[in-house]
Amino acid sequence: MRVDVIGWAALGLLLIAAETLAPGAFMLWMGFAAIAVFLAVLVVPGIPVLAQVAAFVVLSFVSIQIYRKWFRKAARESDQPLLNRRAQQNIGLVAPLDQAIVAGRGRIKLGDAFWTVEGPDLPAGTPVRVVAVDGMMLKVQEA
Incomplete structure (x- = not known):
């Protein structure tokens, strides 16, 4: 051959x-x-x-x-499309600011994790709603 x-x-x-x-x-x-x-x-x-x-x-x-x-x-669609997108799972959640937003940046605690947030300047303790995600940065607005 x-x-x-x-x-x-x-x-x-x-x-x-x-x-x-x-x-x-x-x-x-x-x-x-x-x-x-x-x-x-x-x-x-x-x-x-x-x-x-x-x-x-x-x-x-x-x-x-x-x-x-x-x-x-x-291929079938997942019944949990956000399973490995932890930041996007937070969209819509409301929680008080852990650290005030100063110069557009602050911190929030969701569940057992602290997240860096961007939004309008607000004092600590103000309830905010997560409205978007940019990488691992949560975008918030006052709730």
């Missing part, structure tokens, strides 16, 4: 096997592209190596785009 045929078969199988070890549906589609090139080289001998590589690149790109368009969007 020819080296190019064996090489594409091995690459296809390695990519598919790698997908089982590190799932993410990325290498699987590249493995399918390698298998397609393997089949083409097996059926039509004499395809130049550069054309084989170009076909693999194009087929990989096309197969990944097909996955992204038709298969990936079918």
Whole structure:
């Protein structure tokens, strides 16, 4: 058997096997592209190596785009979309300022954590509502 045929078969199988070890549906589609090139080289001998590589690149790109368009969007949505977005979970909460807002910055205690806040200058103890998040900075206004 020819080296190019064996090489594409091995690459296809390695990519598919790698997908089982590190799932993410990325290498699987590249493995399918390698298998397609393997089949083409097996059926039509004499395809130049550069054309084989170009076909693999194009087929990989096309197969990944097909996955992204038709298969990936079918992923179910989380019942807790803010689970790992702790700062955004605080939007809408009302609490008194722990530290006065001076020059636009202060501090608030929500749950067991202290948060830096931005907003209009207000004295300590004033109830404020979290209205937005900028990274780990909470934007507040007087409640």
